[in-house]
Amino acid sequence: MELNEKQIQILEVAEKLFAENGFDGTSVRQISKEADVNVAMISYYFGSKEKMLEALLGYRMADFKIQLKSILSKEISYPEKIDEIVAFVVMRIHKNRRTHKIVNFEYSKDDSQSINFEKYLQQKDENYRVIEAFVKNGQKEGFFSKKVNIPLIVPTIMGTYFHFYYNKRFYTSLHNLTDEISLDEFVHTTLTKHIQQTIKALLTYAD
Template identity: 50%
Template sequence: MSNIELNDKKIQILEVAEKLFSEKGFDGTSIRDISKMAKINIAMVSYYFGSKERLLEALILYKTSDLKLQIESLLHENLEPLDKVNKLVEIYINRINCNRGIYRILHFELTSKKREENLAAFAELKKGNLKSLETIIREGQSKGIFRTDVVIPLITPTILGTFFHFHMNKPFFQELLHLNTETLYNDYIKNSLTKHIQQTIKALLVYEN
């Protein structure tokens, strides 16, 4: 399943599934709903993906495998450890902001309903990304730049948690920060929110002067 071959019909089904899952929730969406909206026979959807869980797994891999590639290639860039961490934050926020629907499903609905054991591919992806983050932080520690008492598995939830709290309270922050258009809101995430998260992670990692 991790190397799913995608044709136009499969991609069409995945795009529709993402839209419906993010609007109606995973449990609130049926294979019938997806096939109807995608205008593809229900038997064909079942033939391609088997079950709704397998469809979700394919959707996760389709939407997040490029994140994995970006993080892995970052490891080999000729940058200082702190610059790598800053770039990692940028990559995460950019990917999540571009795929809010699927990430909302992953980080809220699924984890809260303990469905993650069915999503081995997603668990593997997270482990791989954590390993990459660990490599960057260990490099910084070996150079004496990063603290040795950092709890590495808590770095990713610090990045994601800040983003999701901000996004889940979108109307509040739009009013508070005068972000009354979608462009202003997205620019704020790309610049100010990303910078705030970078500063937060730096404070966790770097020794105080």
């Protein structure tokens, strides 16, 4: 689905409100008021609030696989590729953390059937297969351990990030981070480097 500027504006407003109030706690009328558009326009573009969330997921996940493949096609070493992959993934989840918060909550609900996560899950599977192929190739060439649990690589990256972010009040105090700018810088430098070291250690660990 090709989105125009107005659709993107509406989705970004919806993302903000969904993250703040929850999906169920946000009405189309609230979104229309915040985005300064009428309800009819939202209905015309997306049809329903559920379809709007599905469009938001597609928008946020667009081009992820393309950029991932671009990193892996570079003529650089395996460790350098790992560093670039981790930096890229951390950058994306930090930028799109609101969407991740919404998805994690809505997908875990018992009555999530009203939202179609099929395309989202398909995209996640395609992204995983790219990383899986990269690791398996590294294993064949003797760079990576054959005992590594490939499906847990991305959860390790994301889990570390989200534990830090959802406990940021504690960690900002611990690391003397004074504002959002210093927090962003910490995520893209210190936290990213820590995750890079962790993933490289996991991939090369020999038991």
